Amino acid sequence: MYQRIVVLTGAGISAESGLKTFRAEDGLWEEHRVEDVATPEGYWRNPDLVNRFYNQRWTQLKKDVEPNPAHQALGRLEQEFDGELLLVTQNIDNLHERGGSRRVLHMHGELVKGRCPKSQQTFPLAMPFGPDNLCTCCEPGNVMRPHVVWFGEMPIGLDRIYEALERCDLFISIGTSGTVYPAAGFVEMANHAGAHTLEINLEPSEVHSQFNTHRQGRAGELVPELVE
Numbered sequence: 001m002y003q004r005i006v007v008l009t010g011a012g013i014s015a016e017s018g019l020k021t022f023r024a025e026d027g028l029w030e031e032h033r034v035e036d037v038a039t040p041e042g043y044w045r046n047p048d049l050v051n052r053f054y055n056q057r058w059t060q061l062k063k064d065v066e067p068n069p070a071h072q073a074l075g076r077l078e079q080e081f082d083g084e085l086l087l088v089t090q091n092i093d094n095l096h097e098r099g100g101s102r103r104v105l106h107m108h109g110e111l112v113k114g115r116c117p118k119s120q121q122t123f124p125l126a127m128p129f130g131p132d133n134l135c136t137c138c139e140p141g142n143v144m145r146p147h148v149v150w151f152g153e154m155p156i157g158l159d160r161i162y163e164a165l166e167r168c169d170l171f172i173s174i175g176t177s178g179t180v181y182p183a184a185g186f187v188e189m190a191n192h193a194g195a196h197t198l199e200i201n202l203e204p205s206e207v208h209s210q211f212n213t214h215r216q217g218r219a220g221e222l223v224p225e226l227v228e
């Protein structure tokens with residue numbers, strides 16, 4: 001059957017774990033548009049506001065959020081599938097890893113890491129973002145920023161993603177609204193490679209028409225069915 005699979009996930013795969021999606025909040029946070037908070041300009045203009053945005057999500061992630069059956073099914077797929085599998089996520093949570101996936105490409109960064117703005121070195125987040133959270137790679141330390149790709153910043157791992165898309169024979173998109181690029185353009189690249197393309201989402205995404213097949217519903221139900 002299929003030998004080279006690329007899976008792209010978005011906020012919808014973590015919705016059943018209790019993490020808010022961007023759409024559900026109408027892209028709003030504390031009456032700010034996410035596009036204004038999740039930007040370098042927003043951060044340098046008002047680091048406290050942006051730090052609060054990420055510290056709140058970090059606290060929620062640590063407290064009462066667990067991977068759901070969709071994360072776990074993709075973890076099993078990685079263990080059992082003997083072909084090539086690349087799991088790309090737009091999510092900055094660590095639920096894929098906690099659901100059993102060991103190789104996850106976080107193209108928009110990771111909430112559980114901080115980054116030195118000077119050296120770009122990343123560190124596991126040990127305390128909330130703020131003026132006291134300093135890197136240890138510089139002397140004196142620099143205030144760490146979230147290791148997150150903001151709007152206007154270059155996503156991580158694009159070369160690897162494009163290479164996998166150009167040779168894949170199956171592309172599965174799970175829980176994403178298809179509103180943010182370049183991720184929303186991956187299906188077009190997969191189609192161009194002649195891959196079979198499948199969208200699993202609660203509702204048709206913005207790029208719904210570019211998929212060969214669709215399964216509409218909750219990821220927690222549809223992804224385990226697909227992987228079995």
Ligand code: BV8
Pocket residue numbers: 009010011012013015016021022023024035038090091092108148149150151152153154155174175176177178179180181182183200201202203204205217218219220
């Ligand atoms: C880039 C990290 C250059 C932060 C995120 C002007 C200036 C600069 C850039 C642009 C510009 N105009 C446009 C752009 C490009 C821009 C962009 O696309 N903007 C949009 C708003 C139009 N993109 C960028 O800036 C990117 N960088 O362009 O660099 C470049 C040049 C050349 C080549 C490459 C690059 C960087 C974008 C990254 C931004 N960072 N995240 C953080 O998380 O705080 S984006 C963030 O929002 C997420 O990572 C994700 O990507 C996006 C939200 O999308 P989704 O994950 O899809 O979530 P959403 O809530 O929208 O949808 C959830 C879906 O799940 C829904 O459809 C729902 O129905 C479904 N669902 C819900 N429950 C379930 C479910 N499905 C199944 N089961 C359920 N239970």
